[in-house]
Amino acid sequence: MLLNFFKALAHESRLRLLGFVAEREHNVQELAARMALKEPTVSHHLGLLKEVGLVSMRQDGTTHWYMLEPKTLSRLAKSLLAPSQLAALKGIDDQPTNDEKIVRNYLTPDGRLKDFPASRKKRRVILVWLARQFDEGREYSETDVNTLIERRHHDRETFRRELVGYKMLARKGGVYRRLPEENWQP
Amino acid sequence: MLLNFFKALAHESRLRLLGFVAEREHNVQELAARMALKEPTVSHHLGLLKEVGLVSMRQDGTTHWYMLEPKTLSRLAKSLLAPSQLAALKGIDDQPTNDEKIVRNYLTPDGRLKDFPASRKKRRVILVWLARQFDEGREYSETDVNTLIERRHHDRETFRRELVGYKMLARKGGVYRRLPEENWQP
DNA sequence: TGCATATTTCGATAAGTATCTATCTTTACC
DNA sequence: GGTAAAGATAGATACTTATCGAAATATGCA
Numbered sequence: 003m004l005l006n007f008f009k010a011l012a013h014e015s016r017l018r019l020l021g022f023v024a025e026r027e028h029n030v031q032e033l034a035a036r037m038a039l040k041e042p043t044v045s046h047h048l049g050l051l052k053e054v055g056l057v058s059m060r061q062d063g064t065t066h067w068y069m070l071e072p073k074t075l076s077r078l079a080k081s082l083l084a085p086s087q088l089a090a091l092k093g094i095d096d097q098p099t100n101d102e103k104i105v106r107n108y109l110t111p112d113g114r115l116k117d118f119p120a121s122r123k124k125r126r127v128i129l130v131w132l133a134r135q136f137d138e139g140r141e142y143s144e145t146d147v148n149t150l151i152e153r154r155h156h157d158r159e160t161f162r163r164e165l166v167g168y169k170m171l172a173r174k175g176g177v178y179r180r181l182p183e184e185n186w187q188p
Numbered sequence: 189m190l191l192n193f194f195k196a197l198a199h200e201s202r203l204r205l206l207g208f209v210a211e212r213e214h215n216v217q218e219l220a221a222r223m224a225l226k227e228p229t230v231s232h233h234l235g236l237l238k239e240v241g242l243v244s245m246r247q248d249g250t251t252h253w254y255m256l257e258p259k260t261l262s263r264l265a266k267s268l269l270a271p272s273q274l275a276a277l278k279g280i281d282d283q284p285t286n287d288e289k290i291v292r293n294y295l296t297p298d299g300r301l302k303d304f305p306a307s308r309k310k311r312r313v314i315l316v317w318l319a320r321q322f323d324e325g326r327e328y329s330e331t332d333v334n335t336l337i338e339r340r341h342h343d344r345e346t347f348r349r350e351l352v353g354y355k356m357l358a359r360k361g362g363v364y365r366r367l368p369e370e371n372w373q374p
Numbered sequence: 375t376g377c378a379t380a381t382t383t384c385g386a387t388a389a390g391t392a393t394c395t396a397t398c399t400t401t402a403c404c
Numbered sequence: 405g406g407t408a409a410a411g412a413t414a415g416a417t418a419c420t421t422a423t424c425g426a427a428a429t430a431t432g433c434a
Contacts, residue, residue, distance in 0.1 A: 005200055012266035014191055030411060043393050045412055064401050079268035082261055151395080160425040199422080216381060229423050231382055250380040250431045 003137070007078050010054045015039065016047045023057055024070040055140050077139055105131045115155040126168065126188070128131070132161065133170035136180040147171070147178050189321070193264050193275070201225065202233045210245055210256040219254070241326050263325055291317045302340040310356065311342045318347065321355035322366040333357070333364050 010016060012183045016074070018037060022028050030048070034041045048068055051057045055074040057064055060067050108128060135150060136142065148158040155161060165171040167188045171178050196202060204223060208214050210280070216234070219229045234254055237243045241260040246253050273333050290313045294302055305311045305350065321336060334344040341347060351357040354373045 005203055006197070008197040008203075009195040011386075012191070017194075017357050038393060039335040039392095040415080042395085043409070049412085061411095064408095066411065076269055082265035082268075120378090166340055183399080201422080225422095226424060227381070228383080228425080230423075235382085247381095247431090252381065329382095 004081065005093070006054050006128075007056075010050050010056060013047070015043070016051055019044070019047055019051065020056065022071060024072075025069050027067045027069045029065050029067055030091040036135075043062075055137065074140065089155055114153075118155070118160065125164070127169055129164055129170060130186070133168075133180060133186070136171065136183070138180050140179070144178065189341070190264075190267065192240050196236050196242060201229070201232070202237055205230070205233055205237065206242065206256060209254050210258075213253045213255045215251050215253055241323070260326065277282075289313075292368065300339075304343070306342070311350070315347075315354055315356060316349055316372070319351055319354075319366060319372070322357065324366050326365070328363075328364040331365065 011020075015037065019033060021047055022036060028036075030044050032042050033048075034044045037044065048059075050058060052059060052068075055071055057068050057073050075172050083090075105127060108119065108124075115128065119128055132154060134153070135154075136147075144162075147162055151158040151161045162171070166173060169181055169185050173179075197206075202222065205219060208219055208222060214222075216227050216230050219225075219234075220230045223230065234243060234245075238245060238254075241257055243254050244257050246255075290305075290310055294305065294310075294314060301314065305314055318337070318340060321340075322333075330348075333348055337344045337347045348357070352359060355367055355371050357367075358367050
């Protein structure tokens with residue numbers, strides 16, 4: 003979602019972090035040193051940037067190497083140029099379907115799923131809700147997908163399988179991608 | 189500055205406001221009603237959006253009509269695509285000139301200018317500092333220029349004249365624009 | 375001049391989040 | 405298994421800013 007990108011970019015520390023990882027890969031210690039911040043703080047900011055896909059991470063032993071994902075930035079830039087995005091901004095949270103009630107019924111107060119509906123209709127509503135939490139056009143590793151699902155339900159396997167089954171997510175060459183809504187199975 | 193754009197865009201209310209003013213001109217009351225917020229709140233957000241040039245305002249009687257400035261948005265998008273911007277991000281606040289000391293000497297604790305230096309050298313340093321507070325590529329009305337100067341010193345006339353004199357700002361067809369630094373007179 | 379209306383500004387409160395220290399987790403190596 | 409190193413997470417505190425009601429400002433009109 004557009005808002006999350008701007009929130010991620012709206013802090014001087016994170017913009018500077020992006021500058022460093024645009025230059026070359028950095029690990030957390032290096033970044034903490036160059037920015038004169040403590041490691042947990044840097045880790046926190048990197049987490050937010052990673053969440054929206056602006057940086058990626060590869061692990062080598064206990065060291066985590068972060069680098070910029072320029073694709074994400076250029077996708078963001080292009081979406082700013084598309085006038086359709088703007089028109090949609092005003093309704094940023096009004097998809098006035100009454101599917102919302104169904105979803106709300108399955109959510110705990112902290113926004114996690116109580117369980118997985120038995121009826122096919124409701125099951126699809128839940129999966130739609132979940133699928134919309136993926137960004138279109140972004141690539142997700144299996145770990146990314148699991149992380150996102152686990153924010154809502156511990157059973158990542160079932161949900162991942164169902165999302166693919168309904169053609170909401172597709173796996174190709176080891177990466178997952180959200181499919182356009184018109185492809186989603188009924 | 190890039191950071192200010194992201195800060196302006198990093199709030200749901202302001203994104204929704206942009207959506208409305210992208211659709212058509214709106215006044216403050218209309219926006220307050222459509223967003224279910226009070227007028228002072230809307231006014232506050234519009235002020236921030238106006239500050240970075242994302243919206244413009246025209247006044248008709250006591251009514252203020254706000255509309256989107258799509259140019260600003262597309263300039264922002266383009267600057268995101270330019271790789272040079274990114275490299276610069278890490279040094280977001282290190283222009284390690286010792287002109288900074290001169291500037292600091294002329295500033296009150298709240299960041300306003302005590303007075304206007306007598307020596308030409310120092311005067312130029314102050315004007316450079318002031319000129320850099322304008323965005324390159326953006327158009328400023330005379331009122332915009334005055335507002336920006338008055339944040340630093342009440343004597344808007346003198347500073348405006350000097351900025352133009354040093355070719356840091358140029359006036360063309362009723363609008364002001366920041367000139368590239370290589371044009372600035374010594 | 376004085377009143378009415380639209381907006382902005384001010385001051386207080388509440389919500390959000392950046393940063394730190396301390397602790398927990400993961401990985402490598404003996 | 406035990407220990408060390410790198411990073412992540414949790415909890416506390418401080419800073420920033422969103423929001424509101426009340427007061428101030430600006431414009432138009434009798």
